[in-house]
Amino acid sequence: MLSPKTKRDVARxxxxxxxxxxxxxIYTMLEKGILGDLDHYPSTGVEYNFARNILTIPATGLMMGMLTGIFEVGYFSKCFIKNSFTRKIVFKSLIYLIIVVIFLITIMLINALDTHEPHSFQNLSSPARAFLTDYAVISTLLYIASIVVITQFYAEFSQSxxxxxxxxxxxxTYHHPVEEERIFMFLDMKSSTTIAENLGHVMYFEMLKEYFFDLSGAVIDYAGxxxxxxxxEMIVxxxxxxxxxxxxxxxxxxxMKRALEKQQVKYNSKFGILPAFKAGLHFGMVTTGEIGSLKKEIIFTGDVLNTSARIQGLCNHFGADLLVSGDLARMLQLPATYAIRxxxxxxxxxxxxxxxxxxxSFREDGQTK
Structure with a gap:
């Protein structure tokens, strides 16, 4: 069974x-329309075979796209996560374009070796030189660059x-309203007003960015x-x-609590405090649908949201970090590592x-309930 994080990464x-x-x-079809009945590329003399290209070029595109996605999800999205929207698109697009150009040149050289006999450097360098200097190639690279930029816009909008x-x-999915049962967790930072006053609004905002970033990993890991x-406040x-x-x-x-505790040194050194939070959980029926004209959103409406917020509001009163409704508690099958009262x-x-x-609460002594 794949973990929620792995499923999410595959879906991305x-x-x-x-x-x-x-x-x-699309490129393969455009190329056929331009070359017509020609059996070679005019600029390089390399053989042109539409039946072969209609299979190999889209297959290559699929492979390149999957590799790009793997690089994006596994590495580049993390490396540039703190850069601005525009900087991320520009920097990552340049990196991907360089990778694609290297790959394209490699494919061209392999193709040239297969179609020129004998396999000498002179026979190889001629089409290679033509490939690198021909205007048609420049236009092809511009087309590839547009694909790279479009996929990066998709990646950033998707992340946003x-x-x-x-x-x-x-x-x-929600163009027409849909009724569904959902669990909601309203998670609120403790003593946020006091923290904001002590840090100042700018530094407090910087801490919020770090705080929400550190909490997000757990949401992914547990399918939220x-x-x-x-x-x-974060609503999950x-x-x-x-x-x-x-x-x-x-x-x-x-x-989430463990994630923050692991970052204690970072928070203490940068902000002088380790933030803590409390949460309320409840489940119920909601109506889910798209709403808005100038700005569209997918929203939930239903009593469960207000109830979850009210439950979270009672955490301080009962001295609890986590409160859940009786309806939800009776549906859970918690292991002995948790204490419930x-x-x-x-x-x-x-x-x-x-x-x-x-x-x-988490039962640290490991005793049974």
């Missing part, structure tokens, strides 16, 4: 392969609004989706089955009936 790589495949197919959200827009950032959600599977919604919270029935603002809440 595939669109790169599809984009390159489509553009390579979330790959799942972008695919939902493309597929029209970041719905919104609201000031110092799961489809019900994904949040219940292996207790992902609970495990995510404690993985009822904090009683509570009448939440906006509700007519009381709701039992439970505090969940």
């Amino acid at each position: 790589v595939i669109p790169f392969g599809v984009l390159w495949f489509v553009f390579a197919l 609004i979330g790959s799942g959200t972008l695919s939902n827009f493309f597929l029209g 989706t970041i719905y919104q950032y609201a000031g110092d 959600c799961w489809k019900l089955k994904d949040g219940l599977k292996k207790n992902n919604s609970i495990e995510c919270f404690f993985a 009822s904090v009683g029935e509570n009448l939440l603002k906006g509700r007519s009936k009381t709701m039992e809440l439970f505090a969940i």
